[in-house]
Amino acid sequence: MTRLARHGAALLGGQLWNWHPLQGGDLAQTLLVYLNDGRRVVVKNGPDPRVEAAMLRALGQTGAPVPDVLAVDEDALVLQYLPADGPLATCWGELGRVLAQVHTGRPPDGATRYGWGTDYALGTVAVPNAWTDTWPRFWAERRIGIHLEHVGIDLARQLERLMHRLPELLPATPPPSLLHGDLWGGNVLVHARRVTGLIDPCCCYGHAEVDLATAGVFDRPPAAFFMAHGPLEAGYEARFAIYRLWIALVHLRLFGATYRPLVAHYLDGAGVG
Template sequence: MSVLAATGAALLGGRLVETRPLGGGDLSEIVRIRLADGRTALVKSGPAPRTEASMLQAIAAAGAPAPAVLAVSDAALVIEVLPAGGGVEQAWGDLGRLLARLHATTGARYGWPEDYAFGPVAIVNAFADDWPTFWGERRLLVNVPHVPAALAHRIESLAADLKNRLPAHPPASLLHGDLWTGNVLADGGRITGLIDPACYHGHGEVDIAMLSLFGRPSRAFFDAYGDLAPGHDERLAIYSLWPALVHLRLFGAGYRSMVERFLTTAGA
């Protein structure tokens, strides 16, 4: 019996009768549990379970699907099990519609009340009043001490010019923050849940850039999401650079070429 499974059962006030580890969690442990009374749940560790719980609740409050938070402590997050028997490939249109709904929920400033993390990589969410400042300082320049000098200089050059490349005050949309297809659950041609969020308020194109990092959403997605602002293609590399830098820091030099490609595409 894993400690995490036992913690989840205790938080639900039930007797644990079955536990099964689940794959897919590079940065946290995930187990599925069943209690003696028949209840099932997923139990996650993570950098900040209470913060993740608040993010899932924010997504649900915006009208997008997210697993219900059943219990949470400093050590574990317990969430409902959602149907996930299908792939995103059959549900691109539904994802576009739901993401538009999520992004329609806006905040007053760019950022989030709490910092977060991808494993050992900090996600700095301190609020900013203009978008280029937030993206430059909180998403790009924070990586400079952790990458080779040649990349660092190019990042600094790009960050210094963001006021000429990014809109100053786009809607401060509620972002999922880590929206790759592995964090989207689907079943029967519908999206059933957005999971593993790293939420903050920012330009909605950031989520689309992440969704496009290792592939490209179908035409149905873009038709359902709605028109993107002029210059979207030019901003795509700037917004893709942050997850590429995160991958470089987490998984090593194999991702350096991705970082360099986005810097070059962005003209840095």
């Protein structure tokens, strides 16, 4: 980690004074780095720092709060340090409003299509993002089908059944909104009862309900969160299960069988358990 801290300092043209790890770090090393000139910054590595930097910039262009990208290369991303010492419980409503801003983002060419300009990864799990013209195809091929070879034959068969049903369960061509893509409480910075930043994105353009759904995998967003974003459309419960299933599958592959019951729960919610 000292090597990463030194590299981050060098990218800013400074010298390392001290550093310590920040909370999290399951999928990347993330450090708070102090420079000799008094600056403090966040330095992290990851599967592709340049892609993460582009995602943060896209989020920021919507007006949503994100840390500024100070420097980046193929080995490290250096970010503005933002205070984060408050609980998300105090500002779920504000997070709903922030997400509404994020979801105003549209694909650069303005076309109705779904994906992102480059592939990405969550740890060792690939996240393909090649563009598709329909949303059910994107979710089937890029978020569910990629796991078939990694989860065992019985679960793979259930996933295949779900994939075949997605055209009837998901909207064909919803407005392609910019998505954070990995939204949960640990990726939201809070200070003084305000959302100070969204971090660790896994962006693509897709159905806005994805972020609303994934926020509830590890947390329990109150009604104020959903009301602040906007009214939910009929049938959202099954769609939420489908969107949360992707997060559960990623965790199953990264962290093992303890996440299998969560996968089964969301398959039941989607009607294929």
